[in-house]
């Protein structure tokens with residue numbers, strides 16, 4: 001399955017939607033809404049803003065790989 005490298009992020013504060021391209025080798029933790037300026041952070045258990053607010057999860061998740069966050073948040 002080809003990777004999707006663009007995701008449409010929906011701001012939970014103002015509902016603004018914007019399509020952003022995703023990096024394939026890193027997770028994006030922060031995203032500033034272009035409309036209201038709120039800084040979006042991943043929801044608990046999510047690795048990046050695309051997994052939390054995008055319509056497409058980030059590339060590592062699409063590939064079925066563990067994302068950087070899973071190893072980072074390896075607390076019991």
Ligand SMILES: [Zn+2]
Pocket residue numbers: 011012013014015016033034035036037038
């Ligand atoms: Zn917003």
